[in-house]
Amino acid sequence: MVLDAAGRPLSDLERPAPKPERGQVLVEVEACAICRTDLHIADGELERPALPLVLGHQAVGTILSMGKGVGRSVGERVGVPWLGWTDGTCAYCTSGRENLCPEARFTGYDLDGGYAERLVADARFCLSIPDAFGPLEAAPLLCAGAIGYRALRLGGDGRRLGLYGFGNAARIVTQVALDQGREVFAFTRPGDEQTQRVALQLGCVWAGDSTEPSPEPLDAAILFAAVGDLVPLALAGVAPGGTVVCAEIHMSDIPSFPYGLLWRERVLRSVANLTRRDGEELLTVAARIPVRTQVRTFRLARANEAIEATRRGSPETVVLVP
Numbered sequence: 001m002v003l004d005a006a007g008r009p010l011s012d013l014e015r016p017a018p019k020p021e022r023g024q025v026l027v028e029v030e031a032c033a034i035c036r037t038d039l040h041i042a043d044g045e046l047e048r049p050a051l052p053l054v055l056g057h058q059a060v061g062t063i064l065s066m067g068k069g070v071g072r073s074v075g076e077r078v079g080v081p082w083l084g085w086t087d088g089t090c091a092y093c094t095s096g097r098e099n100l101c102p103e104a105r106f107t108g109y110d111l112d113g114g115y116a117e118r119l120v121a122d123a124r125f126c127l128s129i130p131d132a133f134g135p136l137e138a139a140p141l142l143c144a145g146a147i148g149y150r151a152l153r154l155g156g157d158g159r160r161l162g163l164y165g166f167g168n169a170a171r172i173v174t175q176v177a178l179d180q181g182r183e184v185f186a187f188t189r190p191g192d193e194q195t196q197r198v199a200l201q202l203g204c205v206w207a208g209d210s211t212e213p214s215p216e217p218l219d220a221a222i223l224f225a226a227v228g229d230l231v232p233l234a235l236a237g238v239a240p241g242g243t244v245v246c247a248e249i250h251m252s253d254i255p256s257f258p259y260g261l262l263w264r265e266r267v268l269r270s271v272a273n274l275t276r277r278d279g280e281e282l283l284t285v286a287a288r289i290p291v292r293t294q295v296r297t298f299r300l301a302r303a304n305e306a307i308e309a310t311r312r313g314s315p316e317t318v319v320l321v322p
């Protein structure tokens with residue numbers, strides 16, 4: 001399913017299967033979860049998609065064949081995440097921050113992704129899928145889960161964690177945070193009682209409207225909503241020394257706010273992309289807990305409907321299956 005131009009539906013095309021070059025694997029896709037970033041790309045909100053483009057960076061499948069120099073085996077199940085390639089030599093890559101590599105290429109953005117029956121990927125950036133997970137269970141973990149996990153880590157070790165926006169990423173993070181012994185406070189769209197109930201059922205100690213003040217000072221807050229207005233609200237909710245992490249790739253403008261909200265060593269930061277370590281750690285932790293995700297499947301040929309379902313805010317992660 002190919003994106004020819006921003007703002008247009010994907011076209012259903014037959015293309016010859018790509019051939020794996022040196023260091024690459026050819027993967028038969030079993031499932032590809034849709035991420036909100038895919039919507040931002042399809043809508044033209046991100047700058048430079050390599051059009052025509054196959055979207056999709058939460059792909060899970062099995063290796064069909066490979067080029068030379070690949071230390072994996074045919075039939076192995078792998079995940080193909082957002083970070084698809086880095087130069088390996090820059091100051092970021094050589095200091096454990098490959099997510100910031102200026103030459104990085106991203107799956108489903110610079111490189112063709114998983115809204116397809118087959119894709120090629122650099123074997124070094126594929127993630128091994130634990131046996132505990134089938135393709136439908138693993139796919140939502142590759143971006144929503146791994147970004148959430150990175151955001152959780154960057155928010156520090158504090159006990160009281162606020163999550164603004166309680167979609168799929170927040171639901172995964174909640175399960176990991178509870179396993180770590182934290183308390184989770186869920187802030188949803190005002191009046192969204194259904195999502196607040198889901199949050200409480202998952203084990204959050206509190207759920208309420210994002211416009212409400214936090215019932216307790218938070219040690220960290222993670223924003224999973226692309227709404228800049230939430231930033232001052234979240235800052236107001238964190239205790240001195242606390243961190244607010246913006247986990248979205250795209251966000252509306254942040255309104256100005258008094259310095260007092262940041263004063264006393266509060267930290268405001270973003271999370272950009274993922275390292276391989278984030279993905280590997282999250283998959284390991286998720287398999288141990290085990291983290292559960294709710295999915296809703298669409299056939300690949302119905303990708304446009306699946307995208308619209310995601311846009312409307314599906315309570316389940318939308319996953320394409322061939």
Ligand SMILES: [Zn+2]
Nearest residue numbers: 088090093101
């Ligand atoms: Zn680099």
Ligand SMILES: [Zn+2]
Nearest residue numbers: 035037143144
């Ligand atoms: Zn994503």
